[in-house]
Amino acid sequence: MAALKFLAAFSFLLVLCNNGGVLGSHKVYTQYQNLQAVKVNQVHRTGFHFQPPKHWINDPNGPMYYNGIYHLFYQYNPKGAVWGNIVWAHSVSKDLINWEALDRAIYPSKWFDINGCWSGSATILPGNKPVILYTGIDPKQRQIQNYAVPKNLSDPYLREWVKPDDNPLVDPDKSVNASAFRDPTTAWWVDGHWRTLIGSRRKHRGIAYLYRSKDFKRWVKAKHPLHSAAKTGMWECPDFFPVSLSGQNGLDTSVVEENIKHVFKVSLDRTRYEYYTVGTYDLKKDRYIPDNTSVDGWAGLRFDYGNFYASKTFFDPSKNRRILWGWANESDSVKDDKEKGWAGIQAIPRKIWLDANGKQVLQWPVEELETLRGPKVQLGNQKLQKGEHIEVKGITAAQADVDVTFSFPSLDKAERFDPKWANIDALDVCAQKGSKVQGGLGPFGLLTLASEKLEEFTPVFFRIFKAQTKHVVLLCSDARSSSLGSGLYKPPFAGWVDVHLTKKKLSLRSLIDNSVVESFGAEGKTVILSRVYPTLAVFGKAHLFVFNNGSETIKVENLNAWSMKKPLMNAPIRI
Numbered sequence: 120m121a122a123l124k125f126l127a128a129f130s131f132l133l134v135l136c137n138n139g140g141v142l143g144s145h146k147v148y149t150q151y152q153n154l155q156a157v158k159v160n161q162v163h164r165t166g167f168h169f170q171p172p173k174h175w176i177n178d179p180n181g182p183m184y185y186n187g188i189y190h191l192f193y194q195y196n197p198k199g200a201v202w203g204n205i206v207w208a209h210s211v212s213k214d215l216i217n218w219e220a221l222d223r224a225i226y227p228s229k230w231f232d233i234n235g236c237w238s239g240s241a242t243i244l245p246g247n248k249p250v251i252l253y254t255g256i257d258p259k260q261r262q263i264q265n266y267a268v269p270k271n272l273s274d275p276y277l278r279e280w281v282k283p284d285d286n287p288l289v290d291p292d293k294s295v296n297a298s299a300f301r302d303p304t305t306a307w308w309v310d311g312h313w314r315t316l317i318g319s320r321r322k323h324r325g326i327a328y329l330y331r332s333k334d335f336k337r338w339v340k341a342k343h344p345l346h347s348a349a350k351t352g353m354w355e356c357p358d359f360f361p362v363s364l365s366g367q368n369g370l371d372t373s374v375v376e377e378n379i380k381h382v383f384k385v386s387l388d389r390t391r392y393e394y395y396t397v398g399t400y401d402l403k404k405d406r407y408i409p410d411n412t413s414v415d416g417w418a419g420l421r422f423d424y425g426n427f428y429a430s431k432t433f434f435d436p437s438k439n440r441r442i443l444w445g446w447a448n449e450s451d452s453v454k455d456d457k458e459k460g461w462a463g464i465q466a467i468p469r470k471i472w473l474d475a476n477g478k479q480v481l482q483w484p485v486e487e488l489e490t491l492r493g494p495k496v497q498l499g500n501q502k503l504q505k506g507e508h509i510e511v512k513g514i515t516a517a518q519a520d521v522d523v524t525f526s527f528p529s530l531d532k533a534e535r536f537d538p539k540w541a542n543i544d545a546l547d548v549c550a551q552k553g554s555k556v557q558g559g560l561g562p563f564g565l566l567t568l569a570s571e572k573l574e575e576f577t578p579v580f581f582r583i584f585k586a587q588t589k590h591v592v593l594l595c596s597d598a599r600s601s602s603l604g605s606g607l608y609k610p611p612f613a614g615w616v617d618v619h620l621t622k623k624k625l626s627l628r629s630l631i632d633n634s635v636v637e638s639f640g641a642e643g644k645t646v647i648l649s650r651v652y653p654t655l656a657v658f659g660k661a662h663l664f665v666f667n668n669g670s671e672t673i674k675v676e677n678l679n680a681w682s683m684k685k686p687l688m689n690a691p692i693r694i
């Protein structure tokens with residue numbers, strides 16, 4: 120559950136109130152919590168990203184595939200556009216793209232969740248029986264772990280969920296901080312026991328506690344956590360899953376065999392970013408050991424270098440793939456959210472698998488997204504000189520899927536890589552080396568959600584540097600010029616791209632959707648989701664360009680861009 124920050128803000132404001140003076144802020148905040156949106160502002164709503172018709176959403180919960188239907192639950196405030204009153208909203212889909220909304224599935228109703236129903240995961244038990252593990256907040260404000268099961272397994276939509284009276288399954292024992300004990304994972308079965316992880320912290324150490332059970336009812340804490348890391352703070356929403364050493368197929372969470380690796384991910388409350396490592400699951404010790412190529416902590420690898428948090432994967436047996444969901448919050452103000460009547464989206468579901476180099480994962484939008492592609496335009500063999508930008512005309516640039524491959528004749532003009540950059544966040548390099556700073560090999564890429572005269576634009580681009588022994592590639596999604604609006608968070612998000620440049624080519628796919636630019640660099644090596652709020656580049660007034668601002672001439676080898684249609688997005692289900 121990614122709610123801690125809001126609770127923290129809340130108590131902070133309470134303190135201020137007691138000291139007098141800032142009563143206003145507190146009052147305003149609580150008012151927003153229960154302020155039904157009377158009007159929903161359409162300007163920045165997304166066309167094909169997952170959203171309910173109104174109000175606040177955060178973490179994706181319990182995604183699963185069951186009897187031909189995908190289920191997505193998510194943290195939702197039914198009463199307002201800020202965090203509060205959280206329930207598990209429930210949507211179903213046959214293709215991960217068109218969604219129908221059902222009634223809330225889990226909401227506070229019993230003593231063991233009366234103060235909150237926070238995040239959790241689904242596990243399919245033998246006999247094809249789904250069960251949900253989630254964090255409940257009890258009358259003493261303790262975080263405890265509960266389960267819920269479908270009321271009627273014959274209901275194709277699993278509309279109603281029952282929370283049996285033998286809950287909770289897991290109470291925090293004396294050694295566990297009951298205010299930092301949440302977000303159970305999908306359970307896995309090996310050697311006669313189910314296992315699940317619960318995110319926590321001890322002082323500054325982030326911890327994934329391991330619990331085991333023979334019957335899914337009686338859970339016992341293992342002597343050692345599965346994994347922990349110093350100075351990382353609270354670990355929210357842990358995720359732990361096997362990946363195959365070859366090919367793109369996903370594996371069921373319980374698969375433990377030779378020729379696989381494991382991925383371990385946590386959401387760091389302290390940074391509000393996630394990181395993951397690739398490593399080995401040592402079954403004898405029941406511990407996870409990251410490979411020496413994977414850094415533990417927030418200098419580590421990220422699924423996404425932009426707005427992306429509280430993510431969760433699930434195994435889709437119908438297509439033998441593992442799918443990643445993540446929440447993208449807003450980058451505008453709470454007041455803006457109140458006025459819009461909504462806040463938060465889910466990123467496009469992504470297939471996720473291990474890179475052939477064994478050191479990182481790759482991600483790609485699920486193939487079903489392509490069913491939304493409408494009219495297409497193509498561009499090929501187009502040279503771009505330094506300072507040039509060329510419009511990609513003929514599509515709805517505010518709502519598009521763009522896939523482009525750039526090539527360059529040589530690497531000679533790559534700028535020098537400053538060794539100091541090895542120790543700072545890629546975002547800080549993008550801040551120094553944005554699209555407006557002309558370079559050698561790059562910056563080149565796309566100008567998304569651009570106004571005609573470029574008063575507003577979100578550039579997504581590569582820059583190639585020459586380090587001592589190798590070339591280093593940066594991918595930026597820079598929101599700094601994205602909007603003429605005020606009070607917005609406009610970070611120059613960026614990540615490094617671990618790619619060989621032997622073919623002298625780089626590809627980029629961007630999903631552009633009104634207030635989202637979700638970009639996949641180098642076939643899914645580095646992914647960045649940005650939230651942006653243009654004032655001019657909206658609807659039909661948005662433009663798309665390719666550009667180059669480096670002295671080396673760049674060629675657009677091939678560009679395909681499609682207008683994207685709107686799927687069915689959370690209309691109430693027709694029964």
Ligand SMILES: *[C@@H]1O[C@H](CO)[C@@H](O)[C@H](O)[C@H]1NC(C)=O
Nearest residue numbers: 270271272273274275276277
């Ligand atoms: C369970 O769901 C099925 C299919 O919708 C329905 O026919 C049946 O009446 C339901 N059973 C109960 C006890 O509600």
Ligand SMILES: *[C@@H]1O[C@H](CO)[C@@H](O)[C@H](O)[C@H]1NC(C)=O
Nearest residue numbers: 296297298299320321322353
């Ligand atoms: C327990 O967790 C809460 C919430 O993260 C934190 O404020 C508190 O300091 C923690 N207590 C201890 C003893 O670490």
Ligand SMILES: *[C@@H]1O[C@H](CO)[C@@H](O)[C@H](O)[C@H]1NC(C)=O
Nearest residue numbers: 398399409410411412413477
């Ligand atoms: C990392 O681990 C591999 C084996 O998995 C080993 O061959 C290599 O020497 C290690 N590298 C370092 C720097 O420890």
Ligand SMILES: *[C@@H]1O[C@H](CO)[C@@H](O)[C@H](O)[C@H]1NC(C)=O
Nearest residue numbers: 390391428448449450451608
């Ligand atoms: C969400 O948005 C704000 C900007 O308003 C950002 O600073 C924050 O860390 C974001 N992320 C999460 C996961 O809350």
Ligand SMILES: *[C@@H]1O[C@H](CO)[C@@H](O)[C@H](O)[C@H]1NC(C)=O
Nearest residue numbers: 506554555556557566666668
């Ligand atoms: C390219 O560089 C020039 C010079 O700094 C700048 O004026 C222009 O805005 C840049 N183009 C883009 C797309 O950033």
